[in-house]
Amino acid sequence: MAVHTVRSLATHLHTGTSRNISPSHRNPNAAIRLSYRSPKLRRFISVSSSLREGNEHGKENSVRALEVKNIPEESPLLPKALSSNQLAEPVSNGSRVRVAYQINLFVYVPLKYGVRGAYSESAAEKAYPNCEAVPCEEFDTAFEAVERWLVDRAVLPIENSLGGSIHRNYDLLLRHNLHIVGEVKLAVRHCLLANHGVKLDGLRRVLSHPQALAQCENTLTRLGLVREAVDDTAGAAKLIALEGLSDAAAVASAKAAKIYGLSVVAEDIQDDSDNVTRFLMLAREPIIPGTNKLFKTSIVFSLEEGPGVLFKALAVFALRQINLTKMESRPLRKTPMRASGGLKYFDYLFYVDFEASMADEVAQNALRHLEEFATFLRVLGSYPVDTTML
Ligand SMILES: O=C(O)C(=O)C[C@]1(C(=O)O)C=C[C@@H](O)C=C1
Numbered sequence: 001m002a003v004h005t006v007r008s009l010a011t012h013l014h015t016g017t018s019r020n021i022s023p024s025h026r027n028p029n030a031a032i033r034l035s036y037r038s039p040k041l042r043r044f045i046s047v048s049s050s051l052r053e054g055n056e057h058g059k060e061n062s063v064r065a066l067e068v069k070n071i072p073e074e075s076p077l078l079p080k081a082l083s084s085n086q087l088a089e090p091v092s093n094g095s096r097v098r099v100a101y102q103i104n105l106f107v108y109v110p111l112k113y114g115v116r117g118a119y120s121e122s123a124a125e126k127a128y129p130n131c132e133a134v135p136c137e138e139f140d141t142a143f144e145a146v147e148r149w150l151v152d153r154a155v156l157p158i159e160n161s162l163g164g165s166i167h168r169n170y171d172l173l174l175r176h177n178l179h180i181v182g183e184v185k186l187a188v189r190h191c192l193l194a195n196h197g198v199k200l201d202g203l204r205r206v207l208s209h210p211q212a213l214a215q216c217e218n219t220l221t222r223l224g225l226v227r228e229a230v231d232d233t234a235g236a237a238k239l240i241a242l243e244g245l246s247d248a249a250a251v252a253s254a255k256a257a258k259i260y261g262l263s264v265v266a267e268d269i270q271d272d273s274d275n276v277t278r279f280l281m282l283a284r285e286p287i288i289p290g291t292n293k294l295f296k297t298s299i300v301f302s303l304e305e306g307p308g309v310l311f312k313a314l315a316v317f318a319l320r321q322i323n324l325t326k327m328e329s330r331p332l333r334k335t336p337m338r339a340s341g342g343l344k345y346f347d348y349l350f351y352v353d354f355e356a357s358m359a360d361e362v363a364q365n366a367l368r369h370l371e372e373f374a375t376f377l378r379v380l381g382s383y384p385v386d387t388t389m390l
Pocket of ligand 1: 117118119120121157160166188209211212231232233234277
């Protein structure tokens with residue numbers, strides 16, 4: 001299978017070997033679900049100004065009273081999405097880095113429109129300024145797009161300071177063989193977006209990504225709004241505009257308000273002003289870890305069952321004064337339960353981030369020590385810490 005061809009070529013950092021994948025290994029025929037937009041069909045949907053006025057005066061619900069405008073081929077509003085005829089072309093041709101980010105598309109929104117204005121898109125642009133951000137339908141698709149040489153990098157959310165971990169991406173890090181080559185932190189400032197003329201007290205429902213809804217829990221409860229989970233924040237904004245809803249708002253960015261022609265009815269509605277999402281930058285090849293700046297290393301391991309095993313595992317870092325910045329446990333899916341002494345135990349994978357570069361001897365010693373009793377160990381990447389103050 002094509003996926004395996006690429007996977008088997010990818011190398012693990014901890015083996016110390018790193019090979020380049022030559023263009024001949026690229027898989028041009030890969031069938032991959034990516035948003036496709038035919039240039040001839042490029043259109044942008046926006047709410048017409050007459051519709052806005054209609055709403056302001058409390059007139060009819062304006063469902064579907066939308067204007068479809070043709071916009072120029074090279075409009076900055078539209079990123080060039082991956083198209084089927086590009087599957088055969090090499091993507092790294094010395095031009096801009098192409099970065100995949102995940103955006104789920106509503107099934108009834110034609111794929112050709114794509115969804116812009118999501119936080120993940122901003123993160124991709126922060127990580128790789130000037131990059132061409134390529135929307136992907138699912139997190140898996142973004143991983144596959146990199147593996148199959150359709151894009152150069154993926155930028156995916158891994159944790160949020162209020163909502164916690166994005167578990168799906170932890171699982172995918174293990175299932176795929178990409179390497180973490182960087183991290184980027186994005187200050188997430190949510191707004192409540194509604195169609196023009198809609199007032200706060202006229203709202204009954206709120207639509208957004210579950211993470212975004214969770215980050216605004218207090219405000220939404222205070223406003224007494226019924227939460228409806230959708231696939232992403234920008235998609236929620238687009239739906240509100242497309243359907244001309246007058247009883248619903250979206251939790252999304254100010255950027256999404258501009259793109260979809262919505263008004264901002266409330267700003268900074270997250271439960272804490274310090275709302276930060278951490279994104280990982282993923283690539284086919286690892287970067288060579290350095291010691292010239294602050295580095296972080298991400299690993300995943302599993303252990304035997306028994307008293308104190310996790311304590312022992314974490315001691316390999318504590319003994320060497322290595323600071324841990326994050327820990328996450330996920331079920332070991334292949335063998336989720338293990339029987340021992342008449343009892344059944346859950347099996348886990350432990351994901352740990354620690355502040356040291358794999359180029360540091362102390363980090364190498366810690367992992368050698370951990371390898372002595374871990375049943376499985378993989379280095380997911382050693383990369384520079386994002387030290388930007390948000
Ligand atoms: O829906 C979006 O805009 C996204 O980019 C997704 C996502 C997430 O998956 O956590 C990214 C950042 C925010 O924390 C909220 C949502």
